[in-house]
Every structure is written in C-alpha cells, then in structure tokens.
Amino acid sequence: MSPLINLSRRAVLKGSGALILGFHLPFLPVPAAMAGSSPMAINAWLKMSSDTVAVIVARSEMGQGVFTTLPMLVAEELDVDWQTVRAEMAPLDPVYANPLLGSMKTGNGTSLASGFLPLRQAGAAARLMLMAAAARIWRVPLTELTATAGVVGHAPSDRQASYGALAGLAGRQPVPPDPPLRDPTTWTLIGRSPPRLDSPAKVIGQATFGVDVRLPNLLHAAIRHCPVLGGTLGKIDDSALKAKAKDKERSPTGYRPGVIAVVPLTNAVAVVAESWWQAQTALADIAVSWNEGANADLTSASLDSALTKALDTTDSHAIAIAVSHGDADHAIAGAARVVEAVYHQPFLAHAPLEPMSATASVTATGCTLWLPTQDQEQYAKLLPPLLGLKPSQITVNTTFLGGSFGRRLESDFGIQAALLSKAVGRPVRLVWSREEDIRHDFYRPASVSRVTVGLDAADRLIGWRHRIVAPSILARVDPGALKNGLDSAMIAGLDDQSYALPALLIDSVRRDTGVPVGFWRSGWHSNNAFSTESMIDEVAAAIGRDPGHLRRTLLTDVPRTLGVLDLVIARAHWDRPLAPVTGGRRGRGLALHQAFGSVVAEVAEVTVFDDGRLRVDRVVAVVDCGLVVHPDVVKSQIEGAILFGLSAALTGEITFDKGQVLQSNFHDAKALTLAEAPTIEVYLVESREAPSGVSDAGTPPIAPALTNAIFDATGQRLRRLPVADHDLRAQ
C-alpha cells in the first residue's frame, strides 16, 4: 500500500482495464471549473480488483489513523472483508476538499467529523451499484440479490459474483441519490478496532515518507536559513566549494565533486548535490552574510515584557472582546474575595520526528510535488506565480507524514523544493537538518493571560475576567479574518467553556512579536486550557474546596461535561489518598477541556522528590468524542496527545537571543523519553452523537493537570511553563 499513487481522474476512469468504480457523491457538487471543461469530472473513492478494495483517502495520514478510520466507513456500508481493504492517498483535486475547512486540507480534528456521513454514503451507493450491475447481467430483480463480504449473490439461481468482477459494469450504473445506510446495531466495523492499514508497511521500513521519495535523476538538497528570524540572504561566498585543480575535469559545475549548485533563496541558501551529506557538508563551507532585519535585537526577555505590558492596555482599539455577559467588572469590584493570577506560556516547536522535507520536479510545463503536507491545495495557489505555471499544472502527491502536529500545514519546505528543482532543472529532494527544523519553525505562540475571579461571601463564583495577550497566527495565514486588525481566534476554548459563571468577560490583545507563529496540536486551546484550568484550581485552593468537587458544582447544567468529569473522578480514584512515598511528595491534579467538539478530562499523578526531581506516575483520561469509530485509534491518539502535551509542559520552550532561536536539536529542545512516560489509562464515554475531534482534544488538559498535581504535592503554584524552569526541591 503506497500513498504515492498518482491517481489522476483520467487514470481512475481509464484505469488500463482495471475495474474501477467511480461515481458522483450527490451532496458534493462537482466544482464549476471541472464541470464544463471535462467529462472526467467524476468523484472516485473506490478502486476494486478481484481481491482488493482500495479506498481513496483524501486526508493526510500523519499518525492520527485516517488511513484506517476513513476506509472503515466505506467498508462498513460496502460490506467487504477488512482483509481485502487497502488505503490510497488521494491526489490534489477540488473534489477532495474538506467540507469543514473549504479546501483539501487536514486538521482541526475534522477528518472523521467531515467524512462520517459522506464516506458511508459512498460505500452504500457503491454496494447498490454493484447489485445493479449483477441484476443487469443475470436479468433478475434487484430485490432478489444480496451483497455481503465482497460477493453479490442470487440465491434463487444459486449464482455469485465477486465485487471485483462486477466493478467495471457497476461504475456505469446510475448513482443512487440517497442510498439507505445500515442500522448502527448491525455495524461490524464501526465501533470495533480492526488492524490499522498503515502499520505493516511502516514497521518494516517500506512506507514512503517525505524523506524517502525516489525518482530517476534525483538530486539532494540541504538548506541554511538566515539565523535571525525574518532576516534575508545577503552575499554568498562559495569559493571554498570550488573544485581543486585535480578534480576539475570530473566537475562540470566547477564545484567540488558531488556538488551541483549553490542556490540563493530569499531568506536562505541551499546546496544541491548528488547526495544529501555532500549538500549538507558543502553548506558548512559557504560563507554567507545576512541582512538581519528588524528582529536583530529580539530576546526572550524583551518578548515576555512586551506581552506582559500589553496586559494593562487601556486602548480599546487594541482589545478584541470575545464574550461579555453580565457585568464581570462590576461583579469583581464588589466581590467578597478576588483571586487573580497571570500565566506565562512559552513559544513551542512542533519538532515532528521527520524533519521538514519535500521533493519537486519542475519543468517548463508543470511542477510535481511529492511531500508530507497537511495542506495540498495551497501549492496550487502559491506556486504558479513563482514558477510561471498555471494552477492546473501543479500536481501534489502526498507521502506519509512523519508526524506533523500542525507544522506541515505550512508551505515553506514545498515551495523551496520547487524553486530548487527549477534552478537546477532536475528533480530535487530537499531535507532540512534538525537544527534548521527547530530554529525555523512556525512556533506555538507564547501568551500571557490574566484571569481574575470574584467570589461572593458564600464563596460562589460571581465574575470571571480573562484576557490573553499573544501574537496573532491569523495575521499571517488569513489576514482577511482579522476584525479591525484584531485576532479573535486566540480565545478558542475560552468562549465555549462550560462552567456556570454569572458574569463573564473574555478578551484578547494582539501583540505581534516578529517570531513566526503557527498552529500547534490543538491550536489556541493549549494556551487557554492552561490558564482556565489553573485558575479553577487556584480558586478551589483559595476557598478550601476540593478542585474536582468545585468543578462539579459549576457543571451541573452541562450533563455531557459533568459526565466526563464524574467518570474521571471515579476512574482515577480521585477521592482516595495516594500512597505516600519516602523521599518525596505525591500529588494529583485534574483538568478538563472542551475542544473540536469533544470533552476530555485528565487526572495526573506525580511524585516530587525532595531533591526536586519530578516523576509523572500515571495519567487517567476520559474522553467524550461522540460516536467512537475505532476505539483503539481513539485511545492511541489520546495517549499520544497526552505525551505530546506533557513533553511540552515539562521542558518545551523556544527562547531567543539577538533574534535567533537558542535551541537547535533534541539535546536542548528535549522531547519526552520512554523512561519518563507515565502509565496512561483512557476511558471512552459511550455516545451516539456524531464523531468529533480526538487527536487535538487530548492535548490541552495535560499541562494544567500536571501543574495542578504539582501544587497538590508541594503547594507550589506554577504559573509559568515549562515546569523544568522551576526549582521543586523541598523547602
């Protein structure tokens, strides 16, 4: 199973005699651009042969399981043996747009939510078309046919035909406009955990990631960006790369053997060579001067101080009010008790294990990309003006993604590969070093949040005021979405929080910093869950209430969230004391958060040793993500989301001096190790609601659950992440 099948619509239909089943999906209009111009404007989700069913997957597989869960939806209705199902990555095509994101794009926890109905309908329609084909061949009424486990049968005449044998004719049958779907009680795949379809190739090293793309005549490239963020390339001195006299005749390019070209880019220099190691070592031998630009004096201290200062802005034009109900200022002013805290969160790198990479082949008539990306469609917009091509001349083939966490929503590495291929006139595979990956990310934004809570004389919450100051992501990726220059997206997870608060004021202040920022697993939810769930814990401590039970009293009107909270309290044995440990203090912390349509609560248990060492012993998570399509994938995603967030909360921090990122590789941008990983228990709430996002939703609660547990153990309240910056030794 390769994700690298270049499946143009023409190929689907002609298919060199293959038995292809293509059909319109009735609810997805064929895009106007395709409808008039091409008779091939037909949607294709299935390819069938005598022994396999290939389901076309239009979402990028980055570990979250879409190569398994999306085919399950088709296979459930089609009624085929799971052993025969394969997954194939869709090419860039408007018909594969994500209806929830408006283009061919993967993210925001939308893959299952957007596919749940259409892909089952696709499977059901295909099954009816296979039956219709059999009815025509055998000249029998449709009602006498069965279709199950990949075989259409006609019992009265004792005839059978495999789906594969019928597929050619089936593809020419009319598409049933509204195929009935199975009664959920008869599902045989959905709700179970069939084996992941991508694992067998991955475990033997045969899956193709971005760094693995092979092409005839392929060259390799390495890159070095301006070390100062936002700076540009000045002068290149590549004289050290020139061929020595004895090598001259072996070196038509004039460079030392193996080196093909030195290519200047706007903010970087790249070397193209016959192998990546030659390119990478050649880069080190080039002298470059940089135009450092506006960020040359930027430091972490100056950034933190700028954000913190903006907390107190009184300029109403700088404040985007997201939620205002009741009069929070008045309630707080008249409160019997006020609890207030400021929470500082750092910039964070994505650091997927596969560094940024892309392969491109650019000719006078087209550009073909092979790359791990979450956003295929952006290249059809961004590349044509750079390459002098038309959007229709851009082909995007998606490889497996060696992790992403939002990083591969960005276009930078793909555009670079295309420019390099154009420069040398041959296919080029660009691979960034880890150092470039860490230092030239689009970082999770740092933020400073102030939360102020007023309580009445009976310790009831009467007012909540919440302000986040942070640099804007939208200002770069979707400036049209700014309202009067304000980024209201940065309050995600604050505006829909579930607690009963009679007066609430939530606002945000955009303070751009020069540091490139982008979406990181769960987006702004990670910032906002930390401030909210820390504050709830602080309030509980201030009034001497159990933080779990305080949350219960605030959630009585929200049964779904309350159910998640109650279940985590039960499963974590919240009300039972932890076993003590000699030489350390133990603690337990809880946090819950709603994001991407799902509700997740997590309880972390920690041991803080007297010498300051911290061990996270156990995390218990409860998830309500609507109907669970693949329970094991959901559990694995929650496990991963917890460890991803935990890694960040413990040590994650990108810092700056003189406009440069100070971290460079996993020795100083540490990632959680196996030895440090806690045991994790995940419990799923049974639900019949539509499926909602999982991979992102598990991350936001873990940082506050962790710091709340550290507070429980030590009495130290950590309001600044990461945890590693704090001294936790017993006083």
Add this chain to the structure above:
Amino acid sequence: MVTLTINGRPVTTTVANDTPLLWLLRDQLELTGTKFGCGSGICGACTVLVNDEAIRACSVTVASLADAQIVTIEGLAGEGRVQQPDSLAEQVIAAWIAEQVPQCGYCAPGLIIATVALLRRTPHPSDDDIDAAITNLCRCGTYPRIRKAIHRAASALPQSSHAQSPHGTPPAP
C-alpha cells in the same frame, strides 16, 4: 573506498570516508527504512545493528565499519532479510502490529532494531531494563504501547534461547 557488509552482502562504496553510515544507506543504497531524525545520535530513528549492537547510523562513519556486520530493517524483515526467517525480529514486528504501536510510524524501524538488540542481550527485560536500553524518541507518544510490545515480544520467546546466540544463527528448532 571502503567495503562493508550490509544485510549479509559486501558493499563497496565510493563515498567520502567520513560520510555517516546513515547517508550511505539512504542515498547510495536506497535503504530508506533507516530514518533521519536528528543527525546527532539522539533520536534513534536511524538505529541499525552493527555486530548485533544497536548503533545510531548518523553518528558512525563508513570508514570505521570496514569489518563490521551491519543489519538494517530491510535485513530483518521483508524481501531483503538476512535470515529465513529471523524469528526474533518477526516476533518484535508482530508485537508492534498486535499492540497497534505505530502512529506516524517514522520511529518504528529504529525502535524495532533497538528492541531486537535488547532482546538478544536480555530476552526477558524488566521495565527498568527497557527504560535503560530504549532511548529512541517517539514524538507521537506511543511509549506505553512500545513497552507493551517489547514485553509481548519477550513473552513469545523461549525462556532461554537468543540471549547469547550470535546474529545469523537460526533459532533452535
């Protein structure tokens, strides 16, 4: 020019002597199951067996490996495997699938190699043994399943075999 033994076959290379093994494997030999993650010997995505030891291929030069037996993931599994079959590697791979370990899967080949090396030395490792031996990074956070998969693979091994058996010796019948 160096001659190395990779997956049981002699390979003569013309790359510079200080080229890391990783880039010989990936760019010259197209053995791309060995992954590039950090280039600094930290993440373990490029782990291969060198004389049965788990070694980060990004951090050893080809010149240093002239007499060594090198085995990559392709030599343990699939078409190019050295042994027919290597039951230990197959147990580890089967355990990885049974526990549904991989998410993005980029770390999987290196981890499987590291686990094979661990189980050769310590066929029934404790959790502490695993913590000490398995230092590969997984950014998807599959660690709980990696631990389970290692125990699963170990439990499928006979109580006494493999511990000292040199690489290349078929398992006892």
